[in-house]
Amino acid sequence: MAKEVLYSSTRGALGQIKASEAILRGLAPDGGLYVPDHIPHLEKTLREIAQLDYRETAYEVMKLLLTDYTEEELKYCISHAYDSKFDTDEIAPISEAGGAYYLELYHGATIAFKDMALSILPYLMTTAAKKNNVKNEIVILTATSGDTGKAALAGFADVPGTRIIVFYPKHGVSPIQEQQMVTQKGDNTCVIGIEGNFDDAQTGVKKIFTDKELAKELDAKGFQFSSANSINIGRLVPQIVYYVYSYAKLLKEGRIADGDSINVVVPTGNFGNILAAYYAKNMGVPIAKLICASNSNKVLFDFFQTGEYDRNRDFVLTSSPSMDILISSNLERLIYHIAGDDAQKNANLMALLSQDGKYEITDNMREQLADFYGGFATEDETAATIRKVFESNGYLMDTHTAVASSVYSKYVQETGDKTVTVIASTASPFKFTRSVMNALGKGDESKDDFALADELSEVSGVAIPEAVSSIRTAEIRHKTVVDKADMLKAVCDFLNA
Numbered sequence: 462m463a464k465e466v467l468y469s470s471t472r473g474a475l476g477q478i479k480a481s482e483a484i485l486r487g488l489a490p491d492g493g494l495y496v497p498d499h500i501p502h503l504e505k506t507l508r509e510i511a512q513l514d515y516r517e518t519a520y521e522v523m524k525l526l527l528t529d530y531t532e533e534e535l536k537y538c539i540s541h542a543y544d545s546k547f548d549t550d551e552i553a554p555i556s557e558a559g560g561a562y563y564l565e566l567y568h569g570a571t572i573a574f575k576d577m578a579l580s581i582l583p584y585l586m587t588t589a590a591k592k593n594n595v596k597n598e599i600v601i602l603t604a605t606s607g608d609t610g611k612a613a614l615a616g617f618a619d620v621p622g623t624r625i626i627v628f629y630p631k632h633g634v635s636p637i638q639e640q641q642m643v644t645q646k647g648d649n650t651c652v653i654g655i656e657g658n659f660d661d662a663q664t665g666v667k668k669i670f671t672d673k674e675l676a677k678e679l680d681a682k683g684f685q686f687s688s689a690n691s692i693n694i695g696r697l698v699p700q701i702v703y704y705v706y707s708y709a710k711l712l713k714e715g716r717i718a719d720g721d722s723i724n725v726v727v728p729t730g731n732f733g734n735i736l737a738a739y740y741a742k743n744m745g746v747p748i749a750k751l752i753c754a755s756n757s758n759k760v761l762f763d764f765f766q767t768g769e770y771d772r773n774r775d776f777v778l779t780s781s782p783s784m785d786i787l788i789s790s791n792l793e794r795l796i797y798h799i800a801g802d803d804a805q806k807n808a809n810l811m812a813l814l815s816q817d818g819k820y821e822i823t824d825n826m827r828e829q830l831a832d833f834y835g836g837f838a839t840e841d842e843t844a845a846t847i848r849k850v851f852e853s854n855g856y857l858m859d860t861h862t863a864v865a866s867s868v869y870s871k872y873v874q875e876t877g878d879k880t881v882t883v884i885a886s887t888a889s890p891f892k893f894t895r896s897v898m899n900a901l902g903k904g905d906e907s908k909d910d911f912a913l914a915d916e917l918s919e920v921s922g923v924a925i926p927e928a929v930s931s932i933r934t935a936e937i938r939h940k941t942v943v944d945k946a947d948m949l950k951a952v953c954d955f956l957n958a
């Protein structure tokens with residue numbers, strides 16, 4: 462039997478809890494994020510894992526970190542999550558184009574990589590509620606930069622014992638992202654636009670979470686909050702799976718030899734996806750470089766350059782809105798680890814971030830970031846990458862993936878590093894149709910995003926995904942827009958509390 466993995470807050474000494482409890486709580490009461498007390502090593506060799514399908518790989522990885530779930534419970538969650546909701550049995554297929562491997566994480570119900578974790582989180586959450594004798598209704602409170610919201614809504618809609626409230630920046634998501642959310646069915650769902658940006662939404666949600674008085678009042682009324690954001694460890698753990706899977710797949714197909722290192726490039730916003738790659742590396746996947754790709758909101762690029770994290774800058778709306786973030790929540794988990802799993806040190810830095818909007822790490826901590834490489838792509842570079850890869854390789858990618866692809870090209874130019882590379886491909890191009898059509902030189906201001914999707918389909922020969930065609934004429938069910946200061950009131954209104 463492997464050693465049990467326990468979870469504690471990145472900010473304090475509140476003691477250790479089991480995985481299922483950490484998933485139920487989402488965020489720690491002191492505002493910190495739950496982190497594992499150790500990162501277990503894979504039990505099977507990667508050569509053995511290469512013989513497994515996605516679901517079996519998921520079990521191999523998740524059983525090591527979610528140690529208080531039984532085999533039966535985990536297999537139940539996995540088999541219900543990774544099923545025909547995905548348009549391919551491979552779940553996360555790999556395509557080769559222009560000398561890199563694109564790990565396509567967008568074949569789920571809402572055509573963005575958030576489905577990889579959010580199709581399983583509702584099962585992990587309801588199983589956790591049962592295991593811990595929770596009688597309250599669980600209220601999932603979520604801030605979204607566009608993709609998490611829909612994926613969480615799709616996962617939790619009509620799940621008994623849960624309700625879900627999603628806040629999105631009213632002017633900060635793509636029209637198709639917005640249409641996906643505001644047409645969401647399910648009596649337990651609530652979608653609210655806010656006058657503010659994603660960081661405002663995320664900060665507001667964190668504030669509601671850590672309001673102890675409110676928690677008490679709601680408990681008396683039979684509710685408790687949890688989170689579907691990547692601050693929830695139940696999001697992070699399922700994301701480790703596809704890094705293990707992709708290495709094993711490349712091995713199986715003879716693209717790499719056993720023991721070879723690979724690099725991964727991740728288009729990054731909240732630092733959840735790349736943190737999962739870091740955990741995969743620590744579990745034994747031979748990953749050499751973790752390449753963190755940012756758009757013009759390049760706070761992470763600057764951080765890797767200088768060791769100073771500084772959010773005091775203008776927030777830029779880009780063509781990759783799911784990465785328009787200046788406070789990358791999950792970076793806190795990395796800071797905690799490179800501080801030597803020191804909650805006090807981390808808490809001090811996070812206090813500086815909240816007071817001054819910036820902090821600086823020590824040289825010693827910086828040395829432990831040697832495997833990370835930060836890069837960024839401008840809007841022009843992003844568009845040029847979409848066009849170039851499509852025209853020369855026939856491979857169509859979305860704007861977020863293009864940020865990663867562009868950063869990868871610049872990295873190779875700069876370093877000459879020929880290591881086999883996996884680029885996380887995080888969304889279908891049909892989710893960001895207008896930007897993709899503009900990049901291809903086929904934009905048309907007079908057409909709406911759905912008409913452009915028809916054209917994109919013709920140009921690319923790729924059928925319009927069901928996730929887009931099904932919302933085209935769907936009824937709009939959610940119309941509330943509030944000021945960022947009124948988020949709490951909106952929550953109470955929905956709960957009648």
Ligand SMILES: *Cc1c(COP(=O)(O)O)cnc(C)c1O
Pocket residue numbers: 573574575608609691728729730731732733734735783784861862887888
């Ligand atoms: C959420 C998202 C990202 C950023 O992922 P993080 O885990 O927040 O770093 C990148 N691309 C797309 C399409 C996304 O939806």
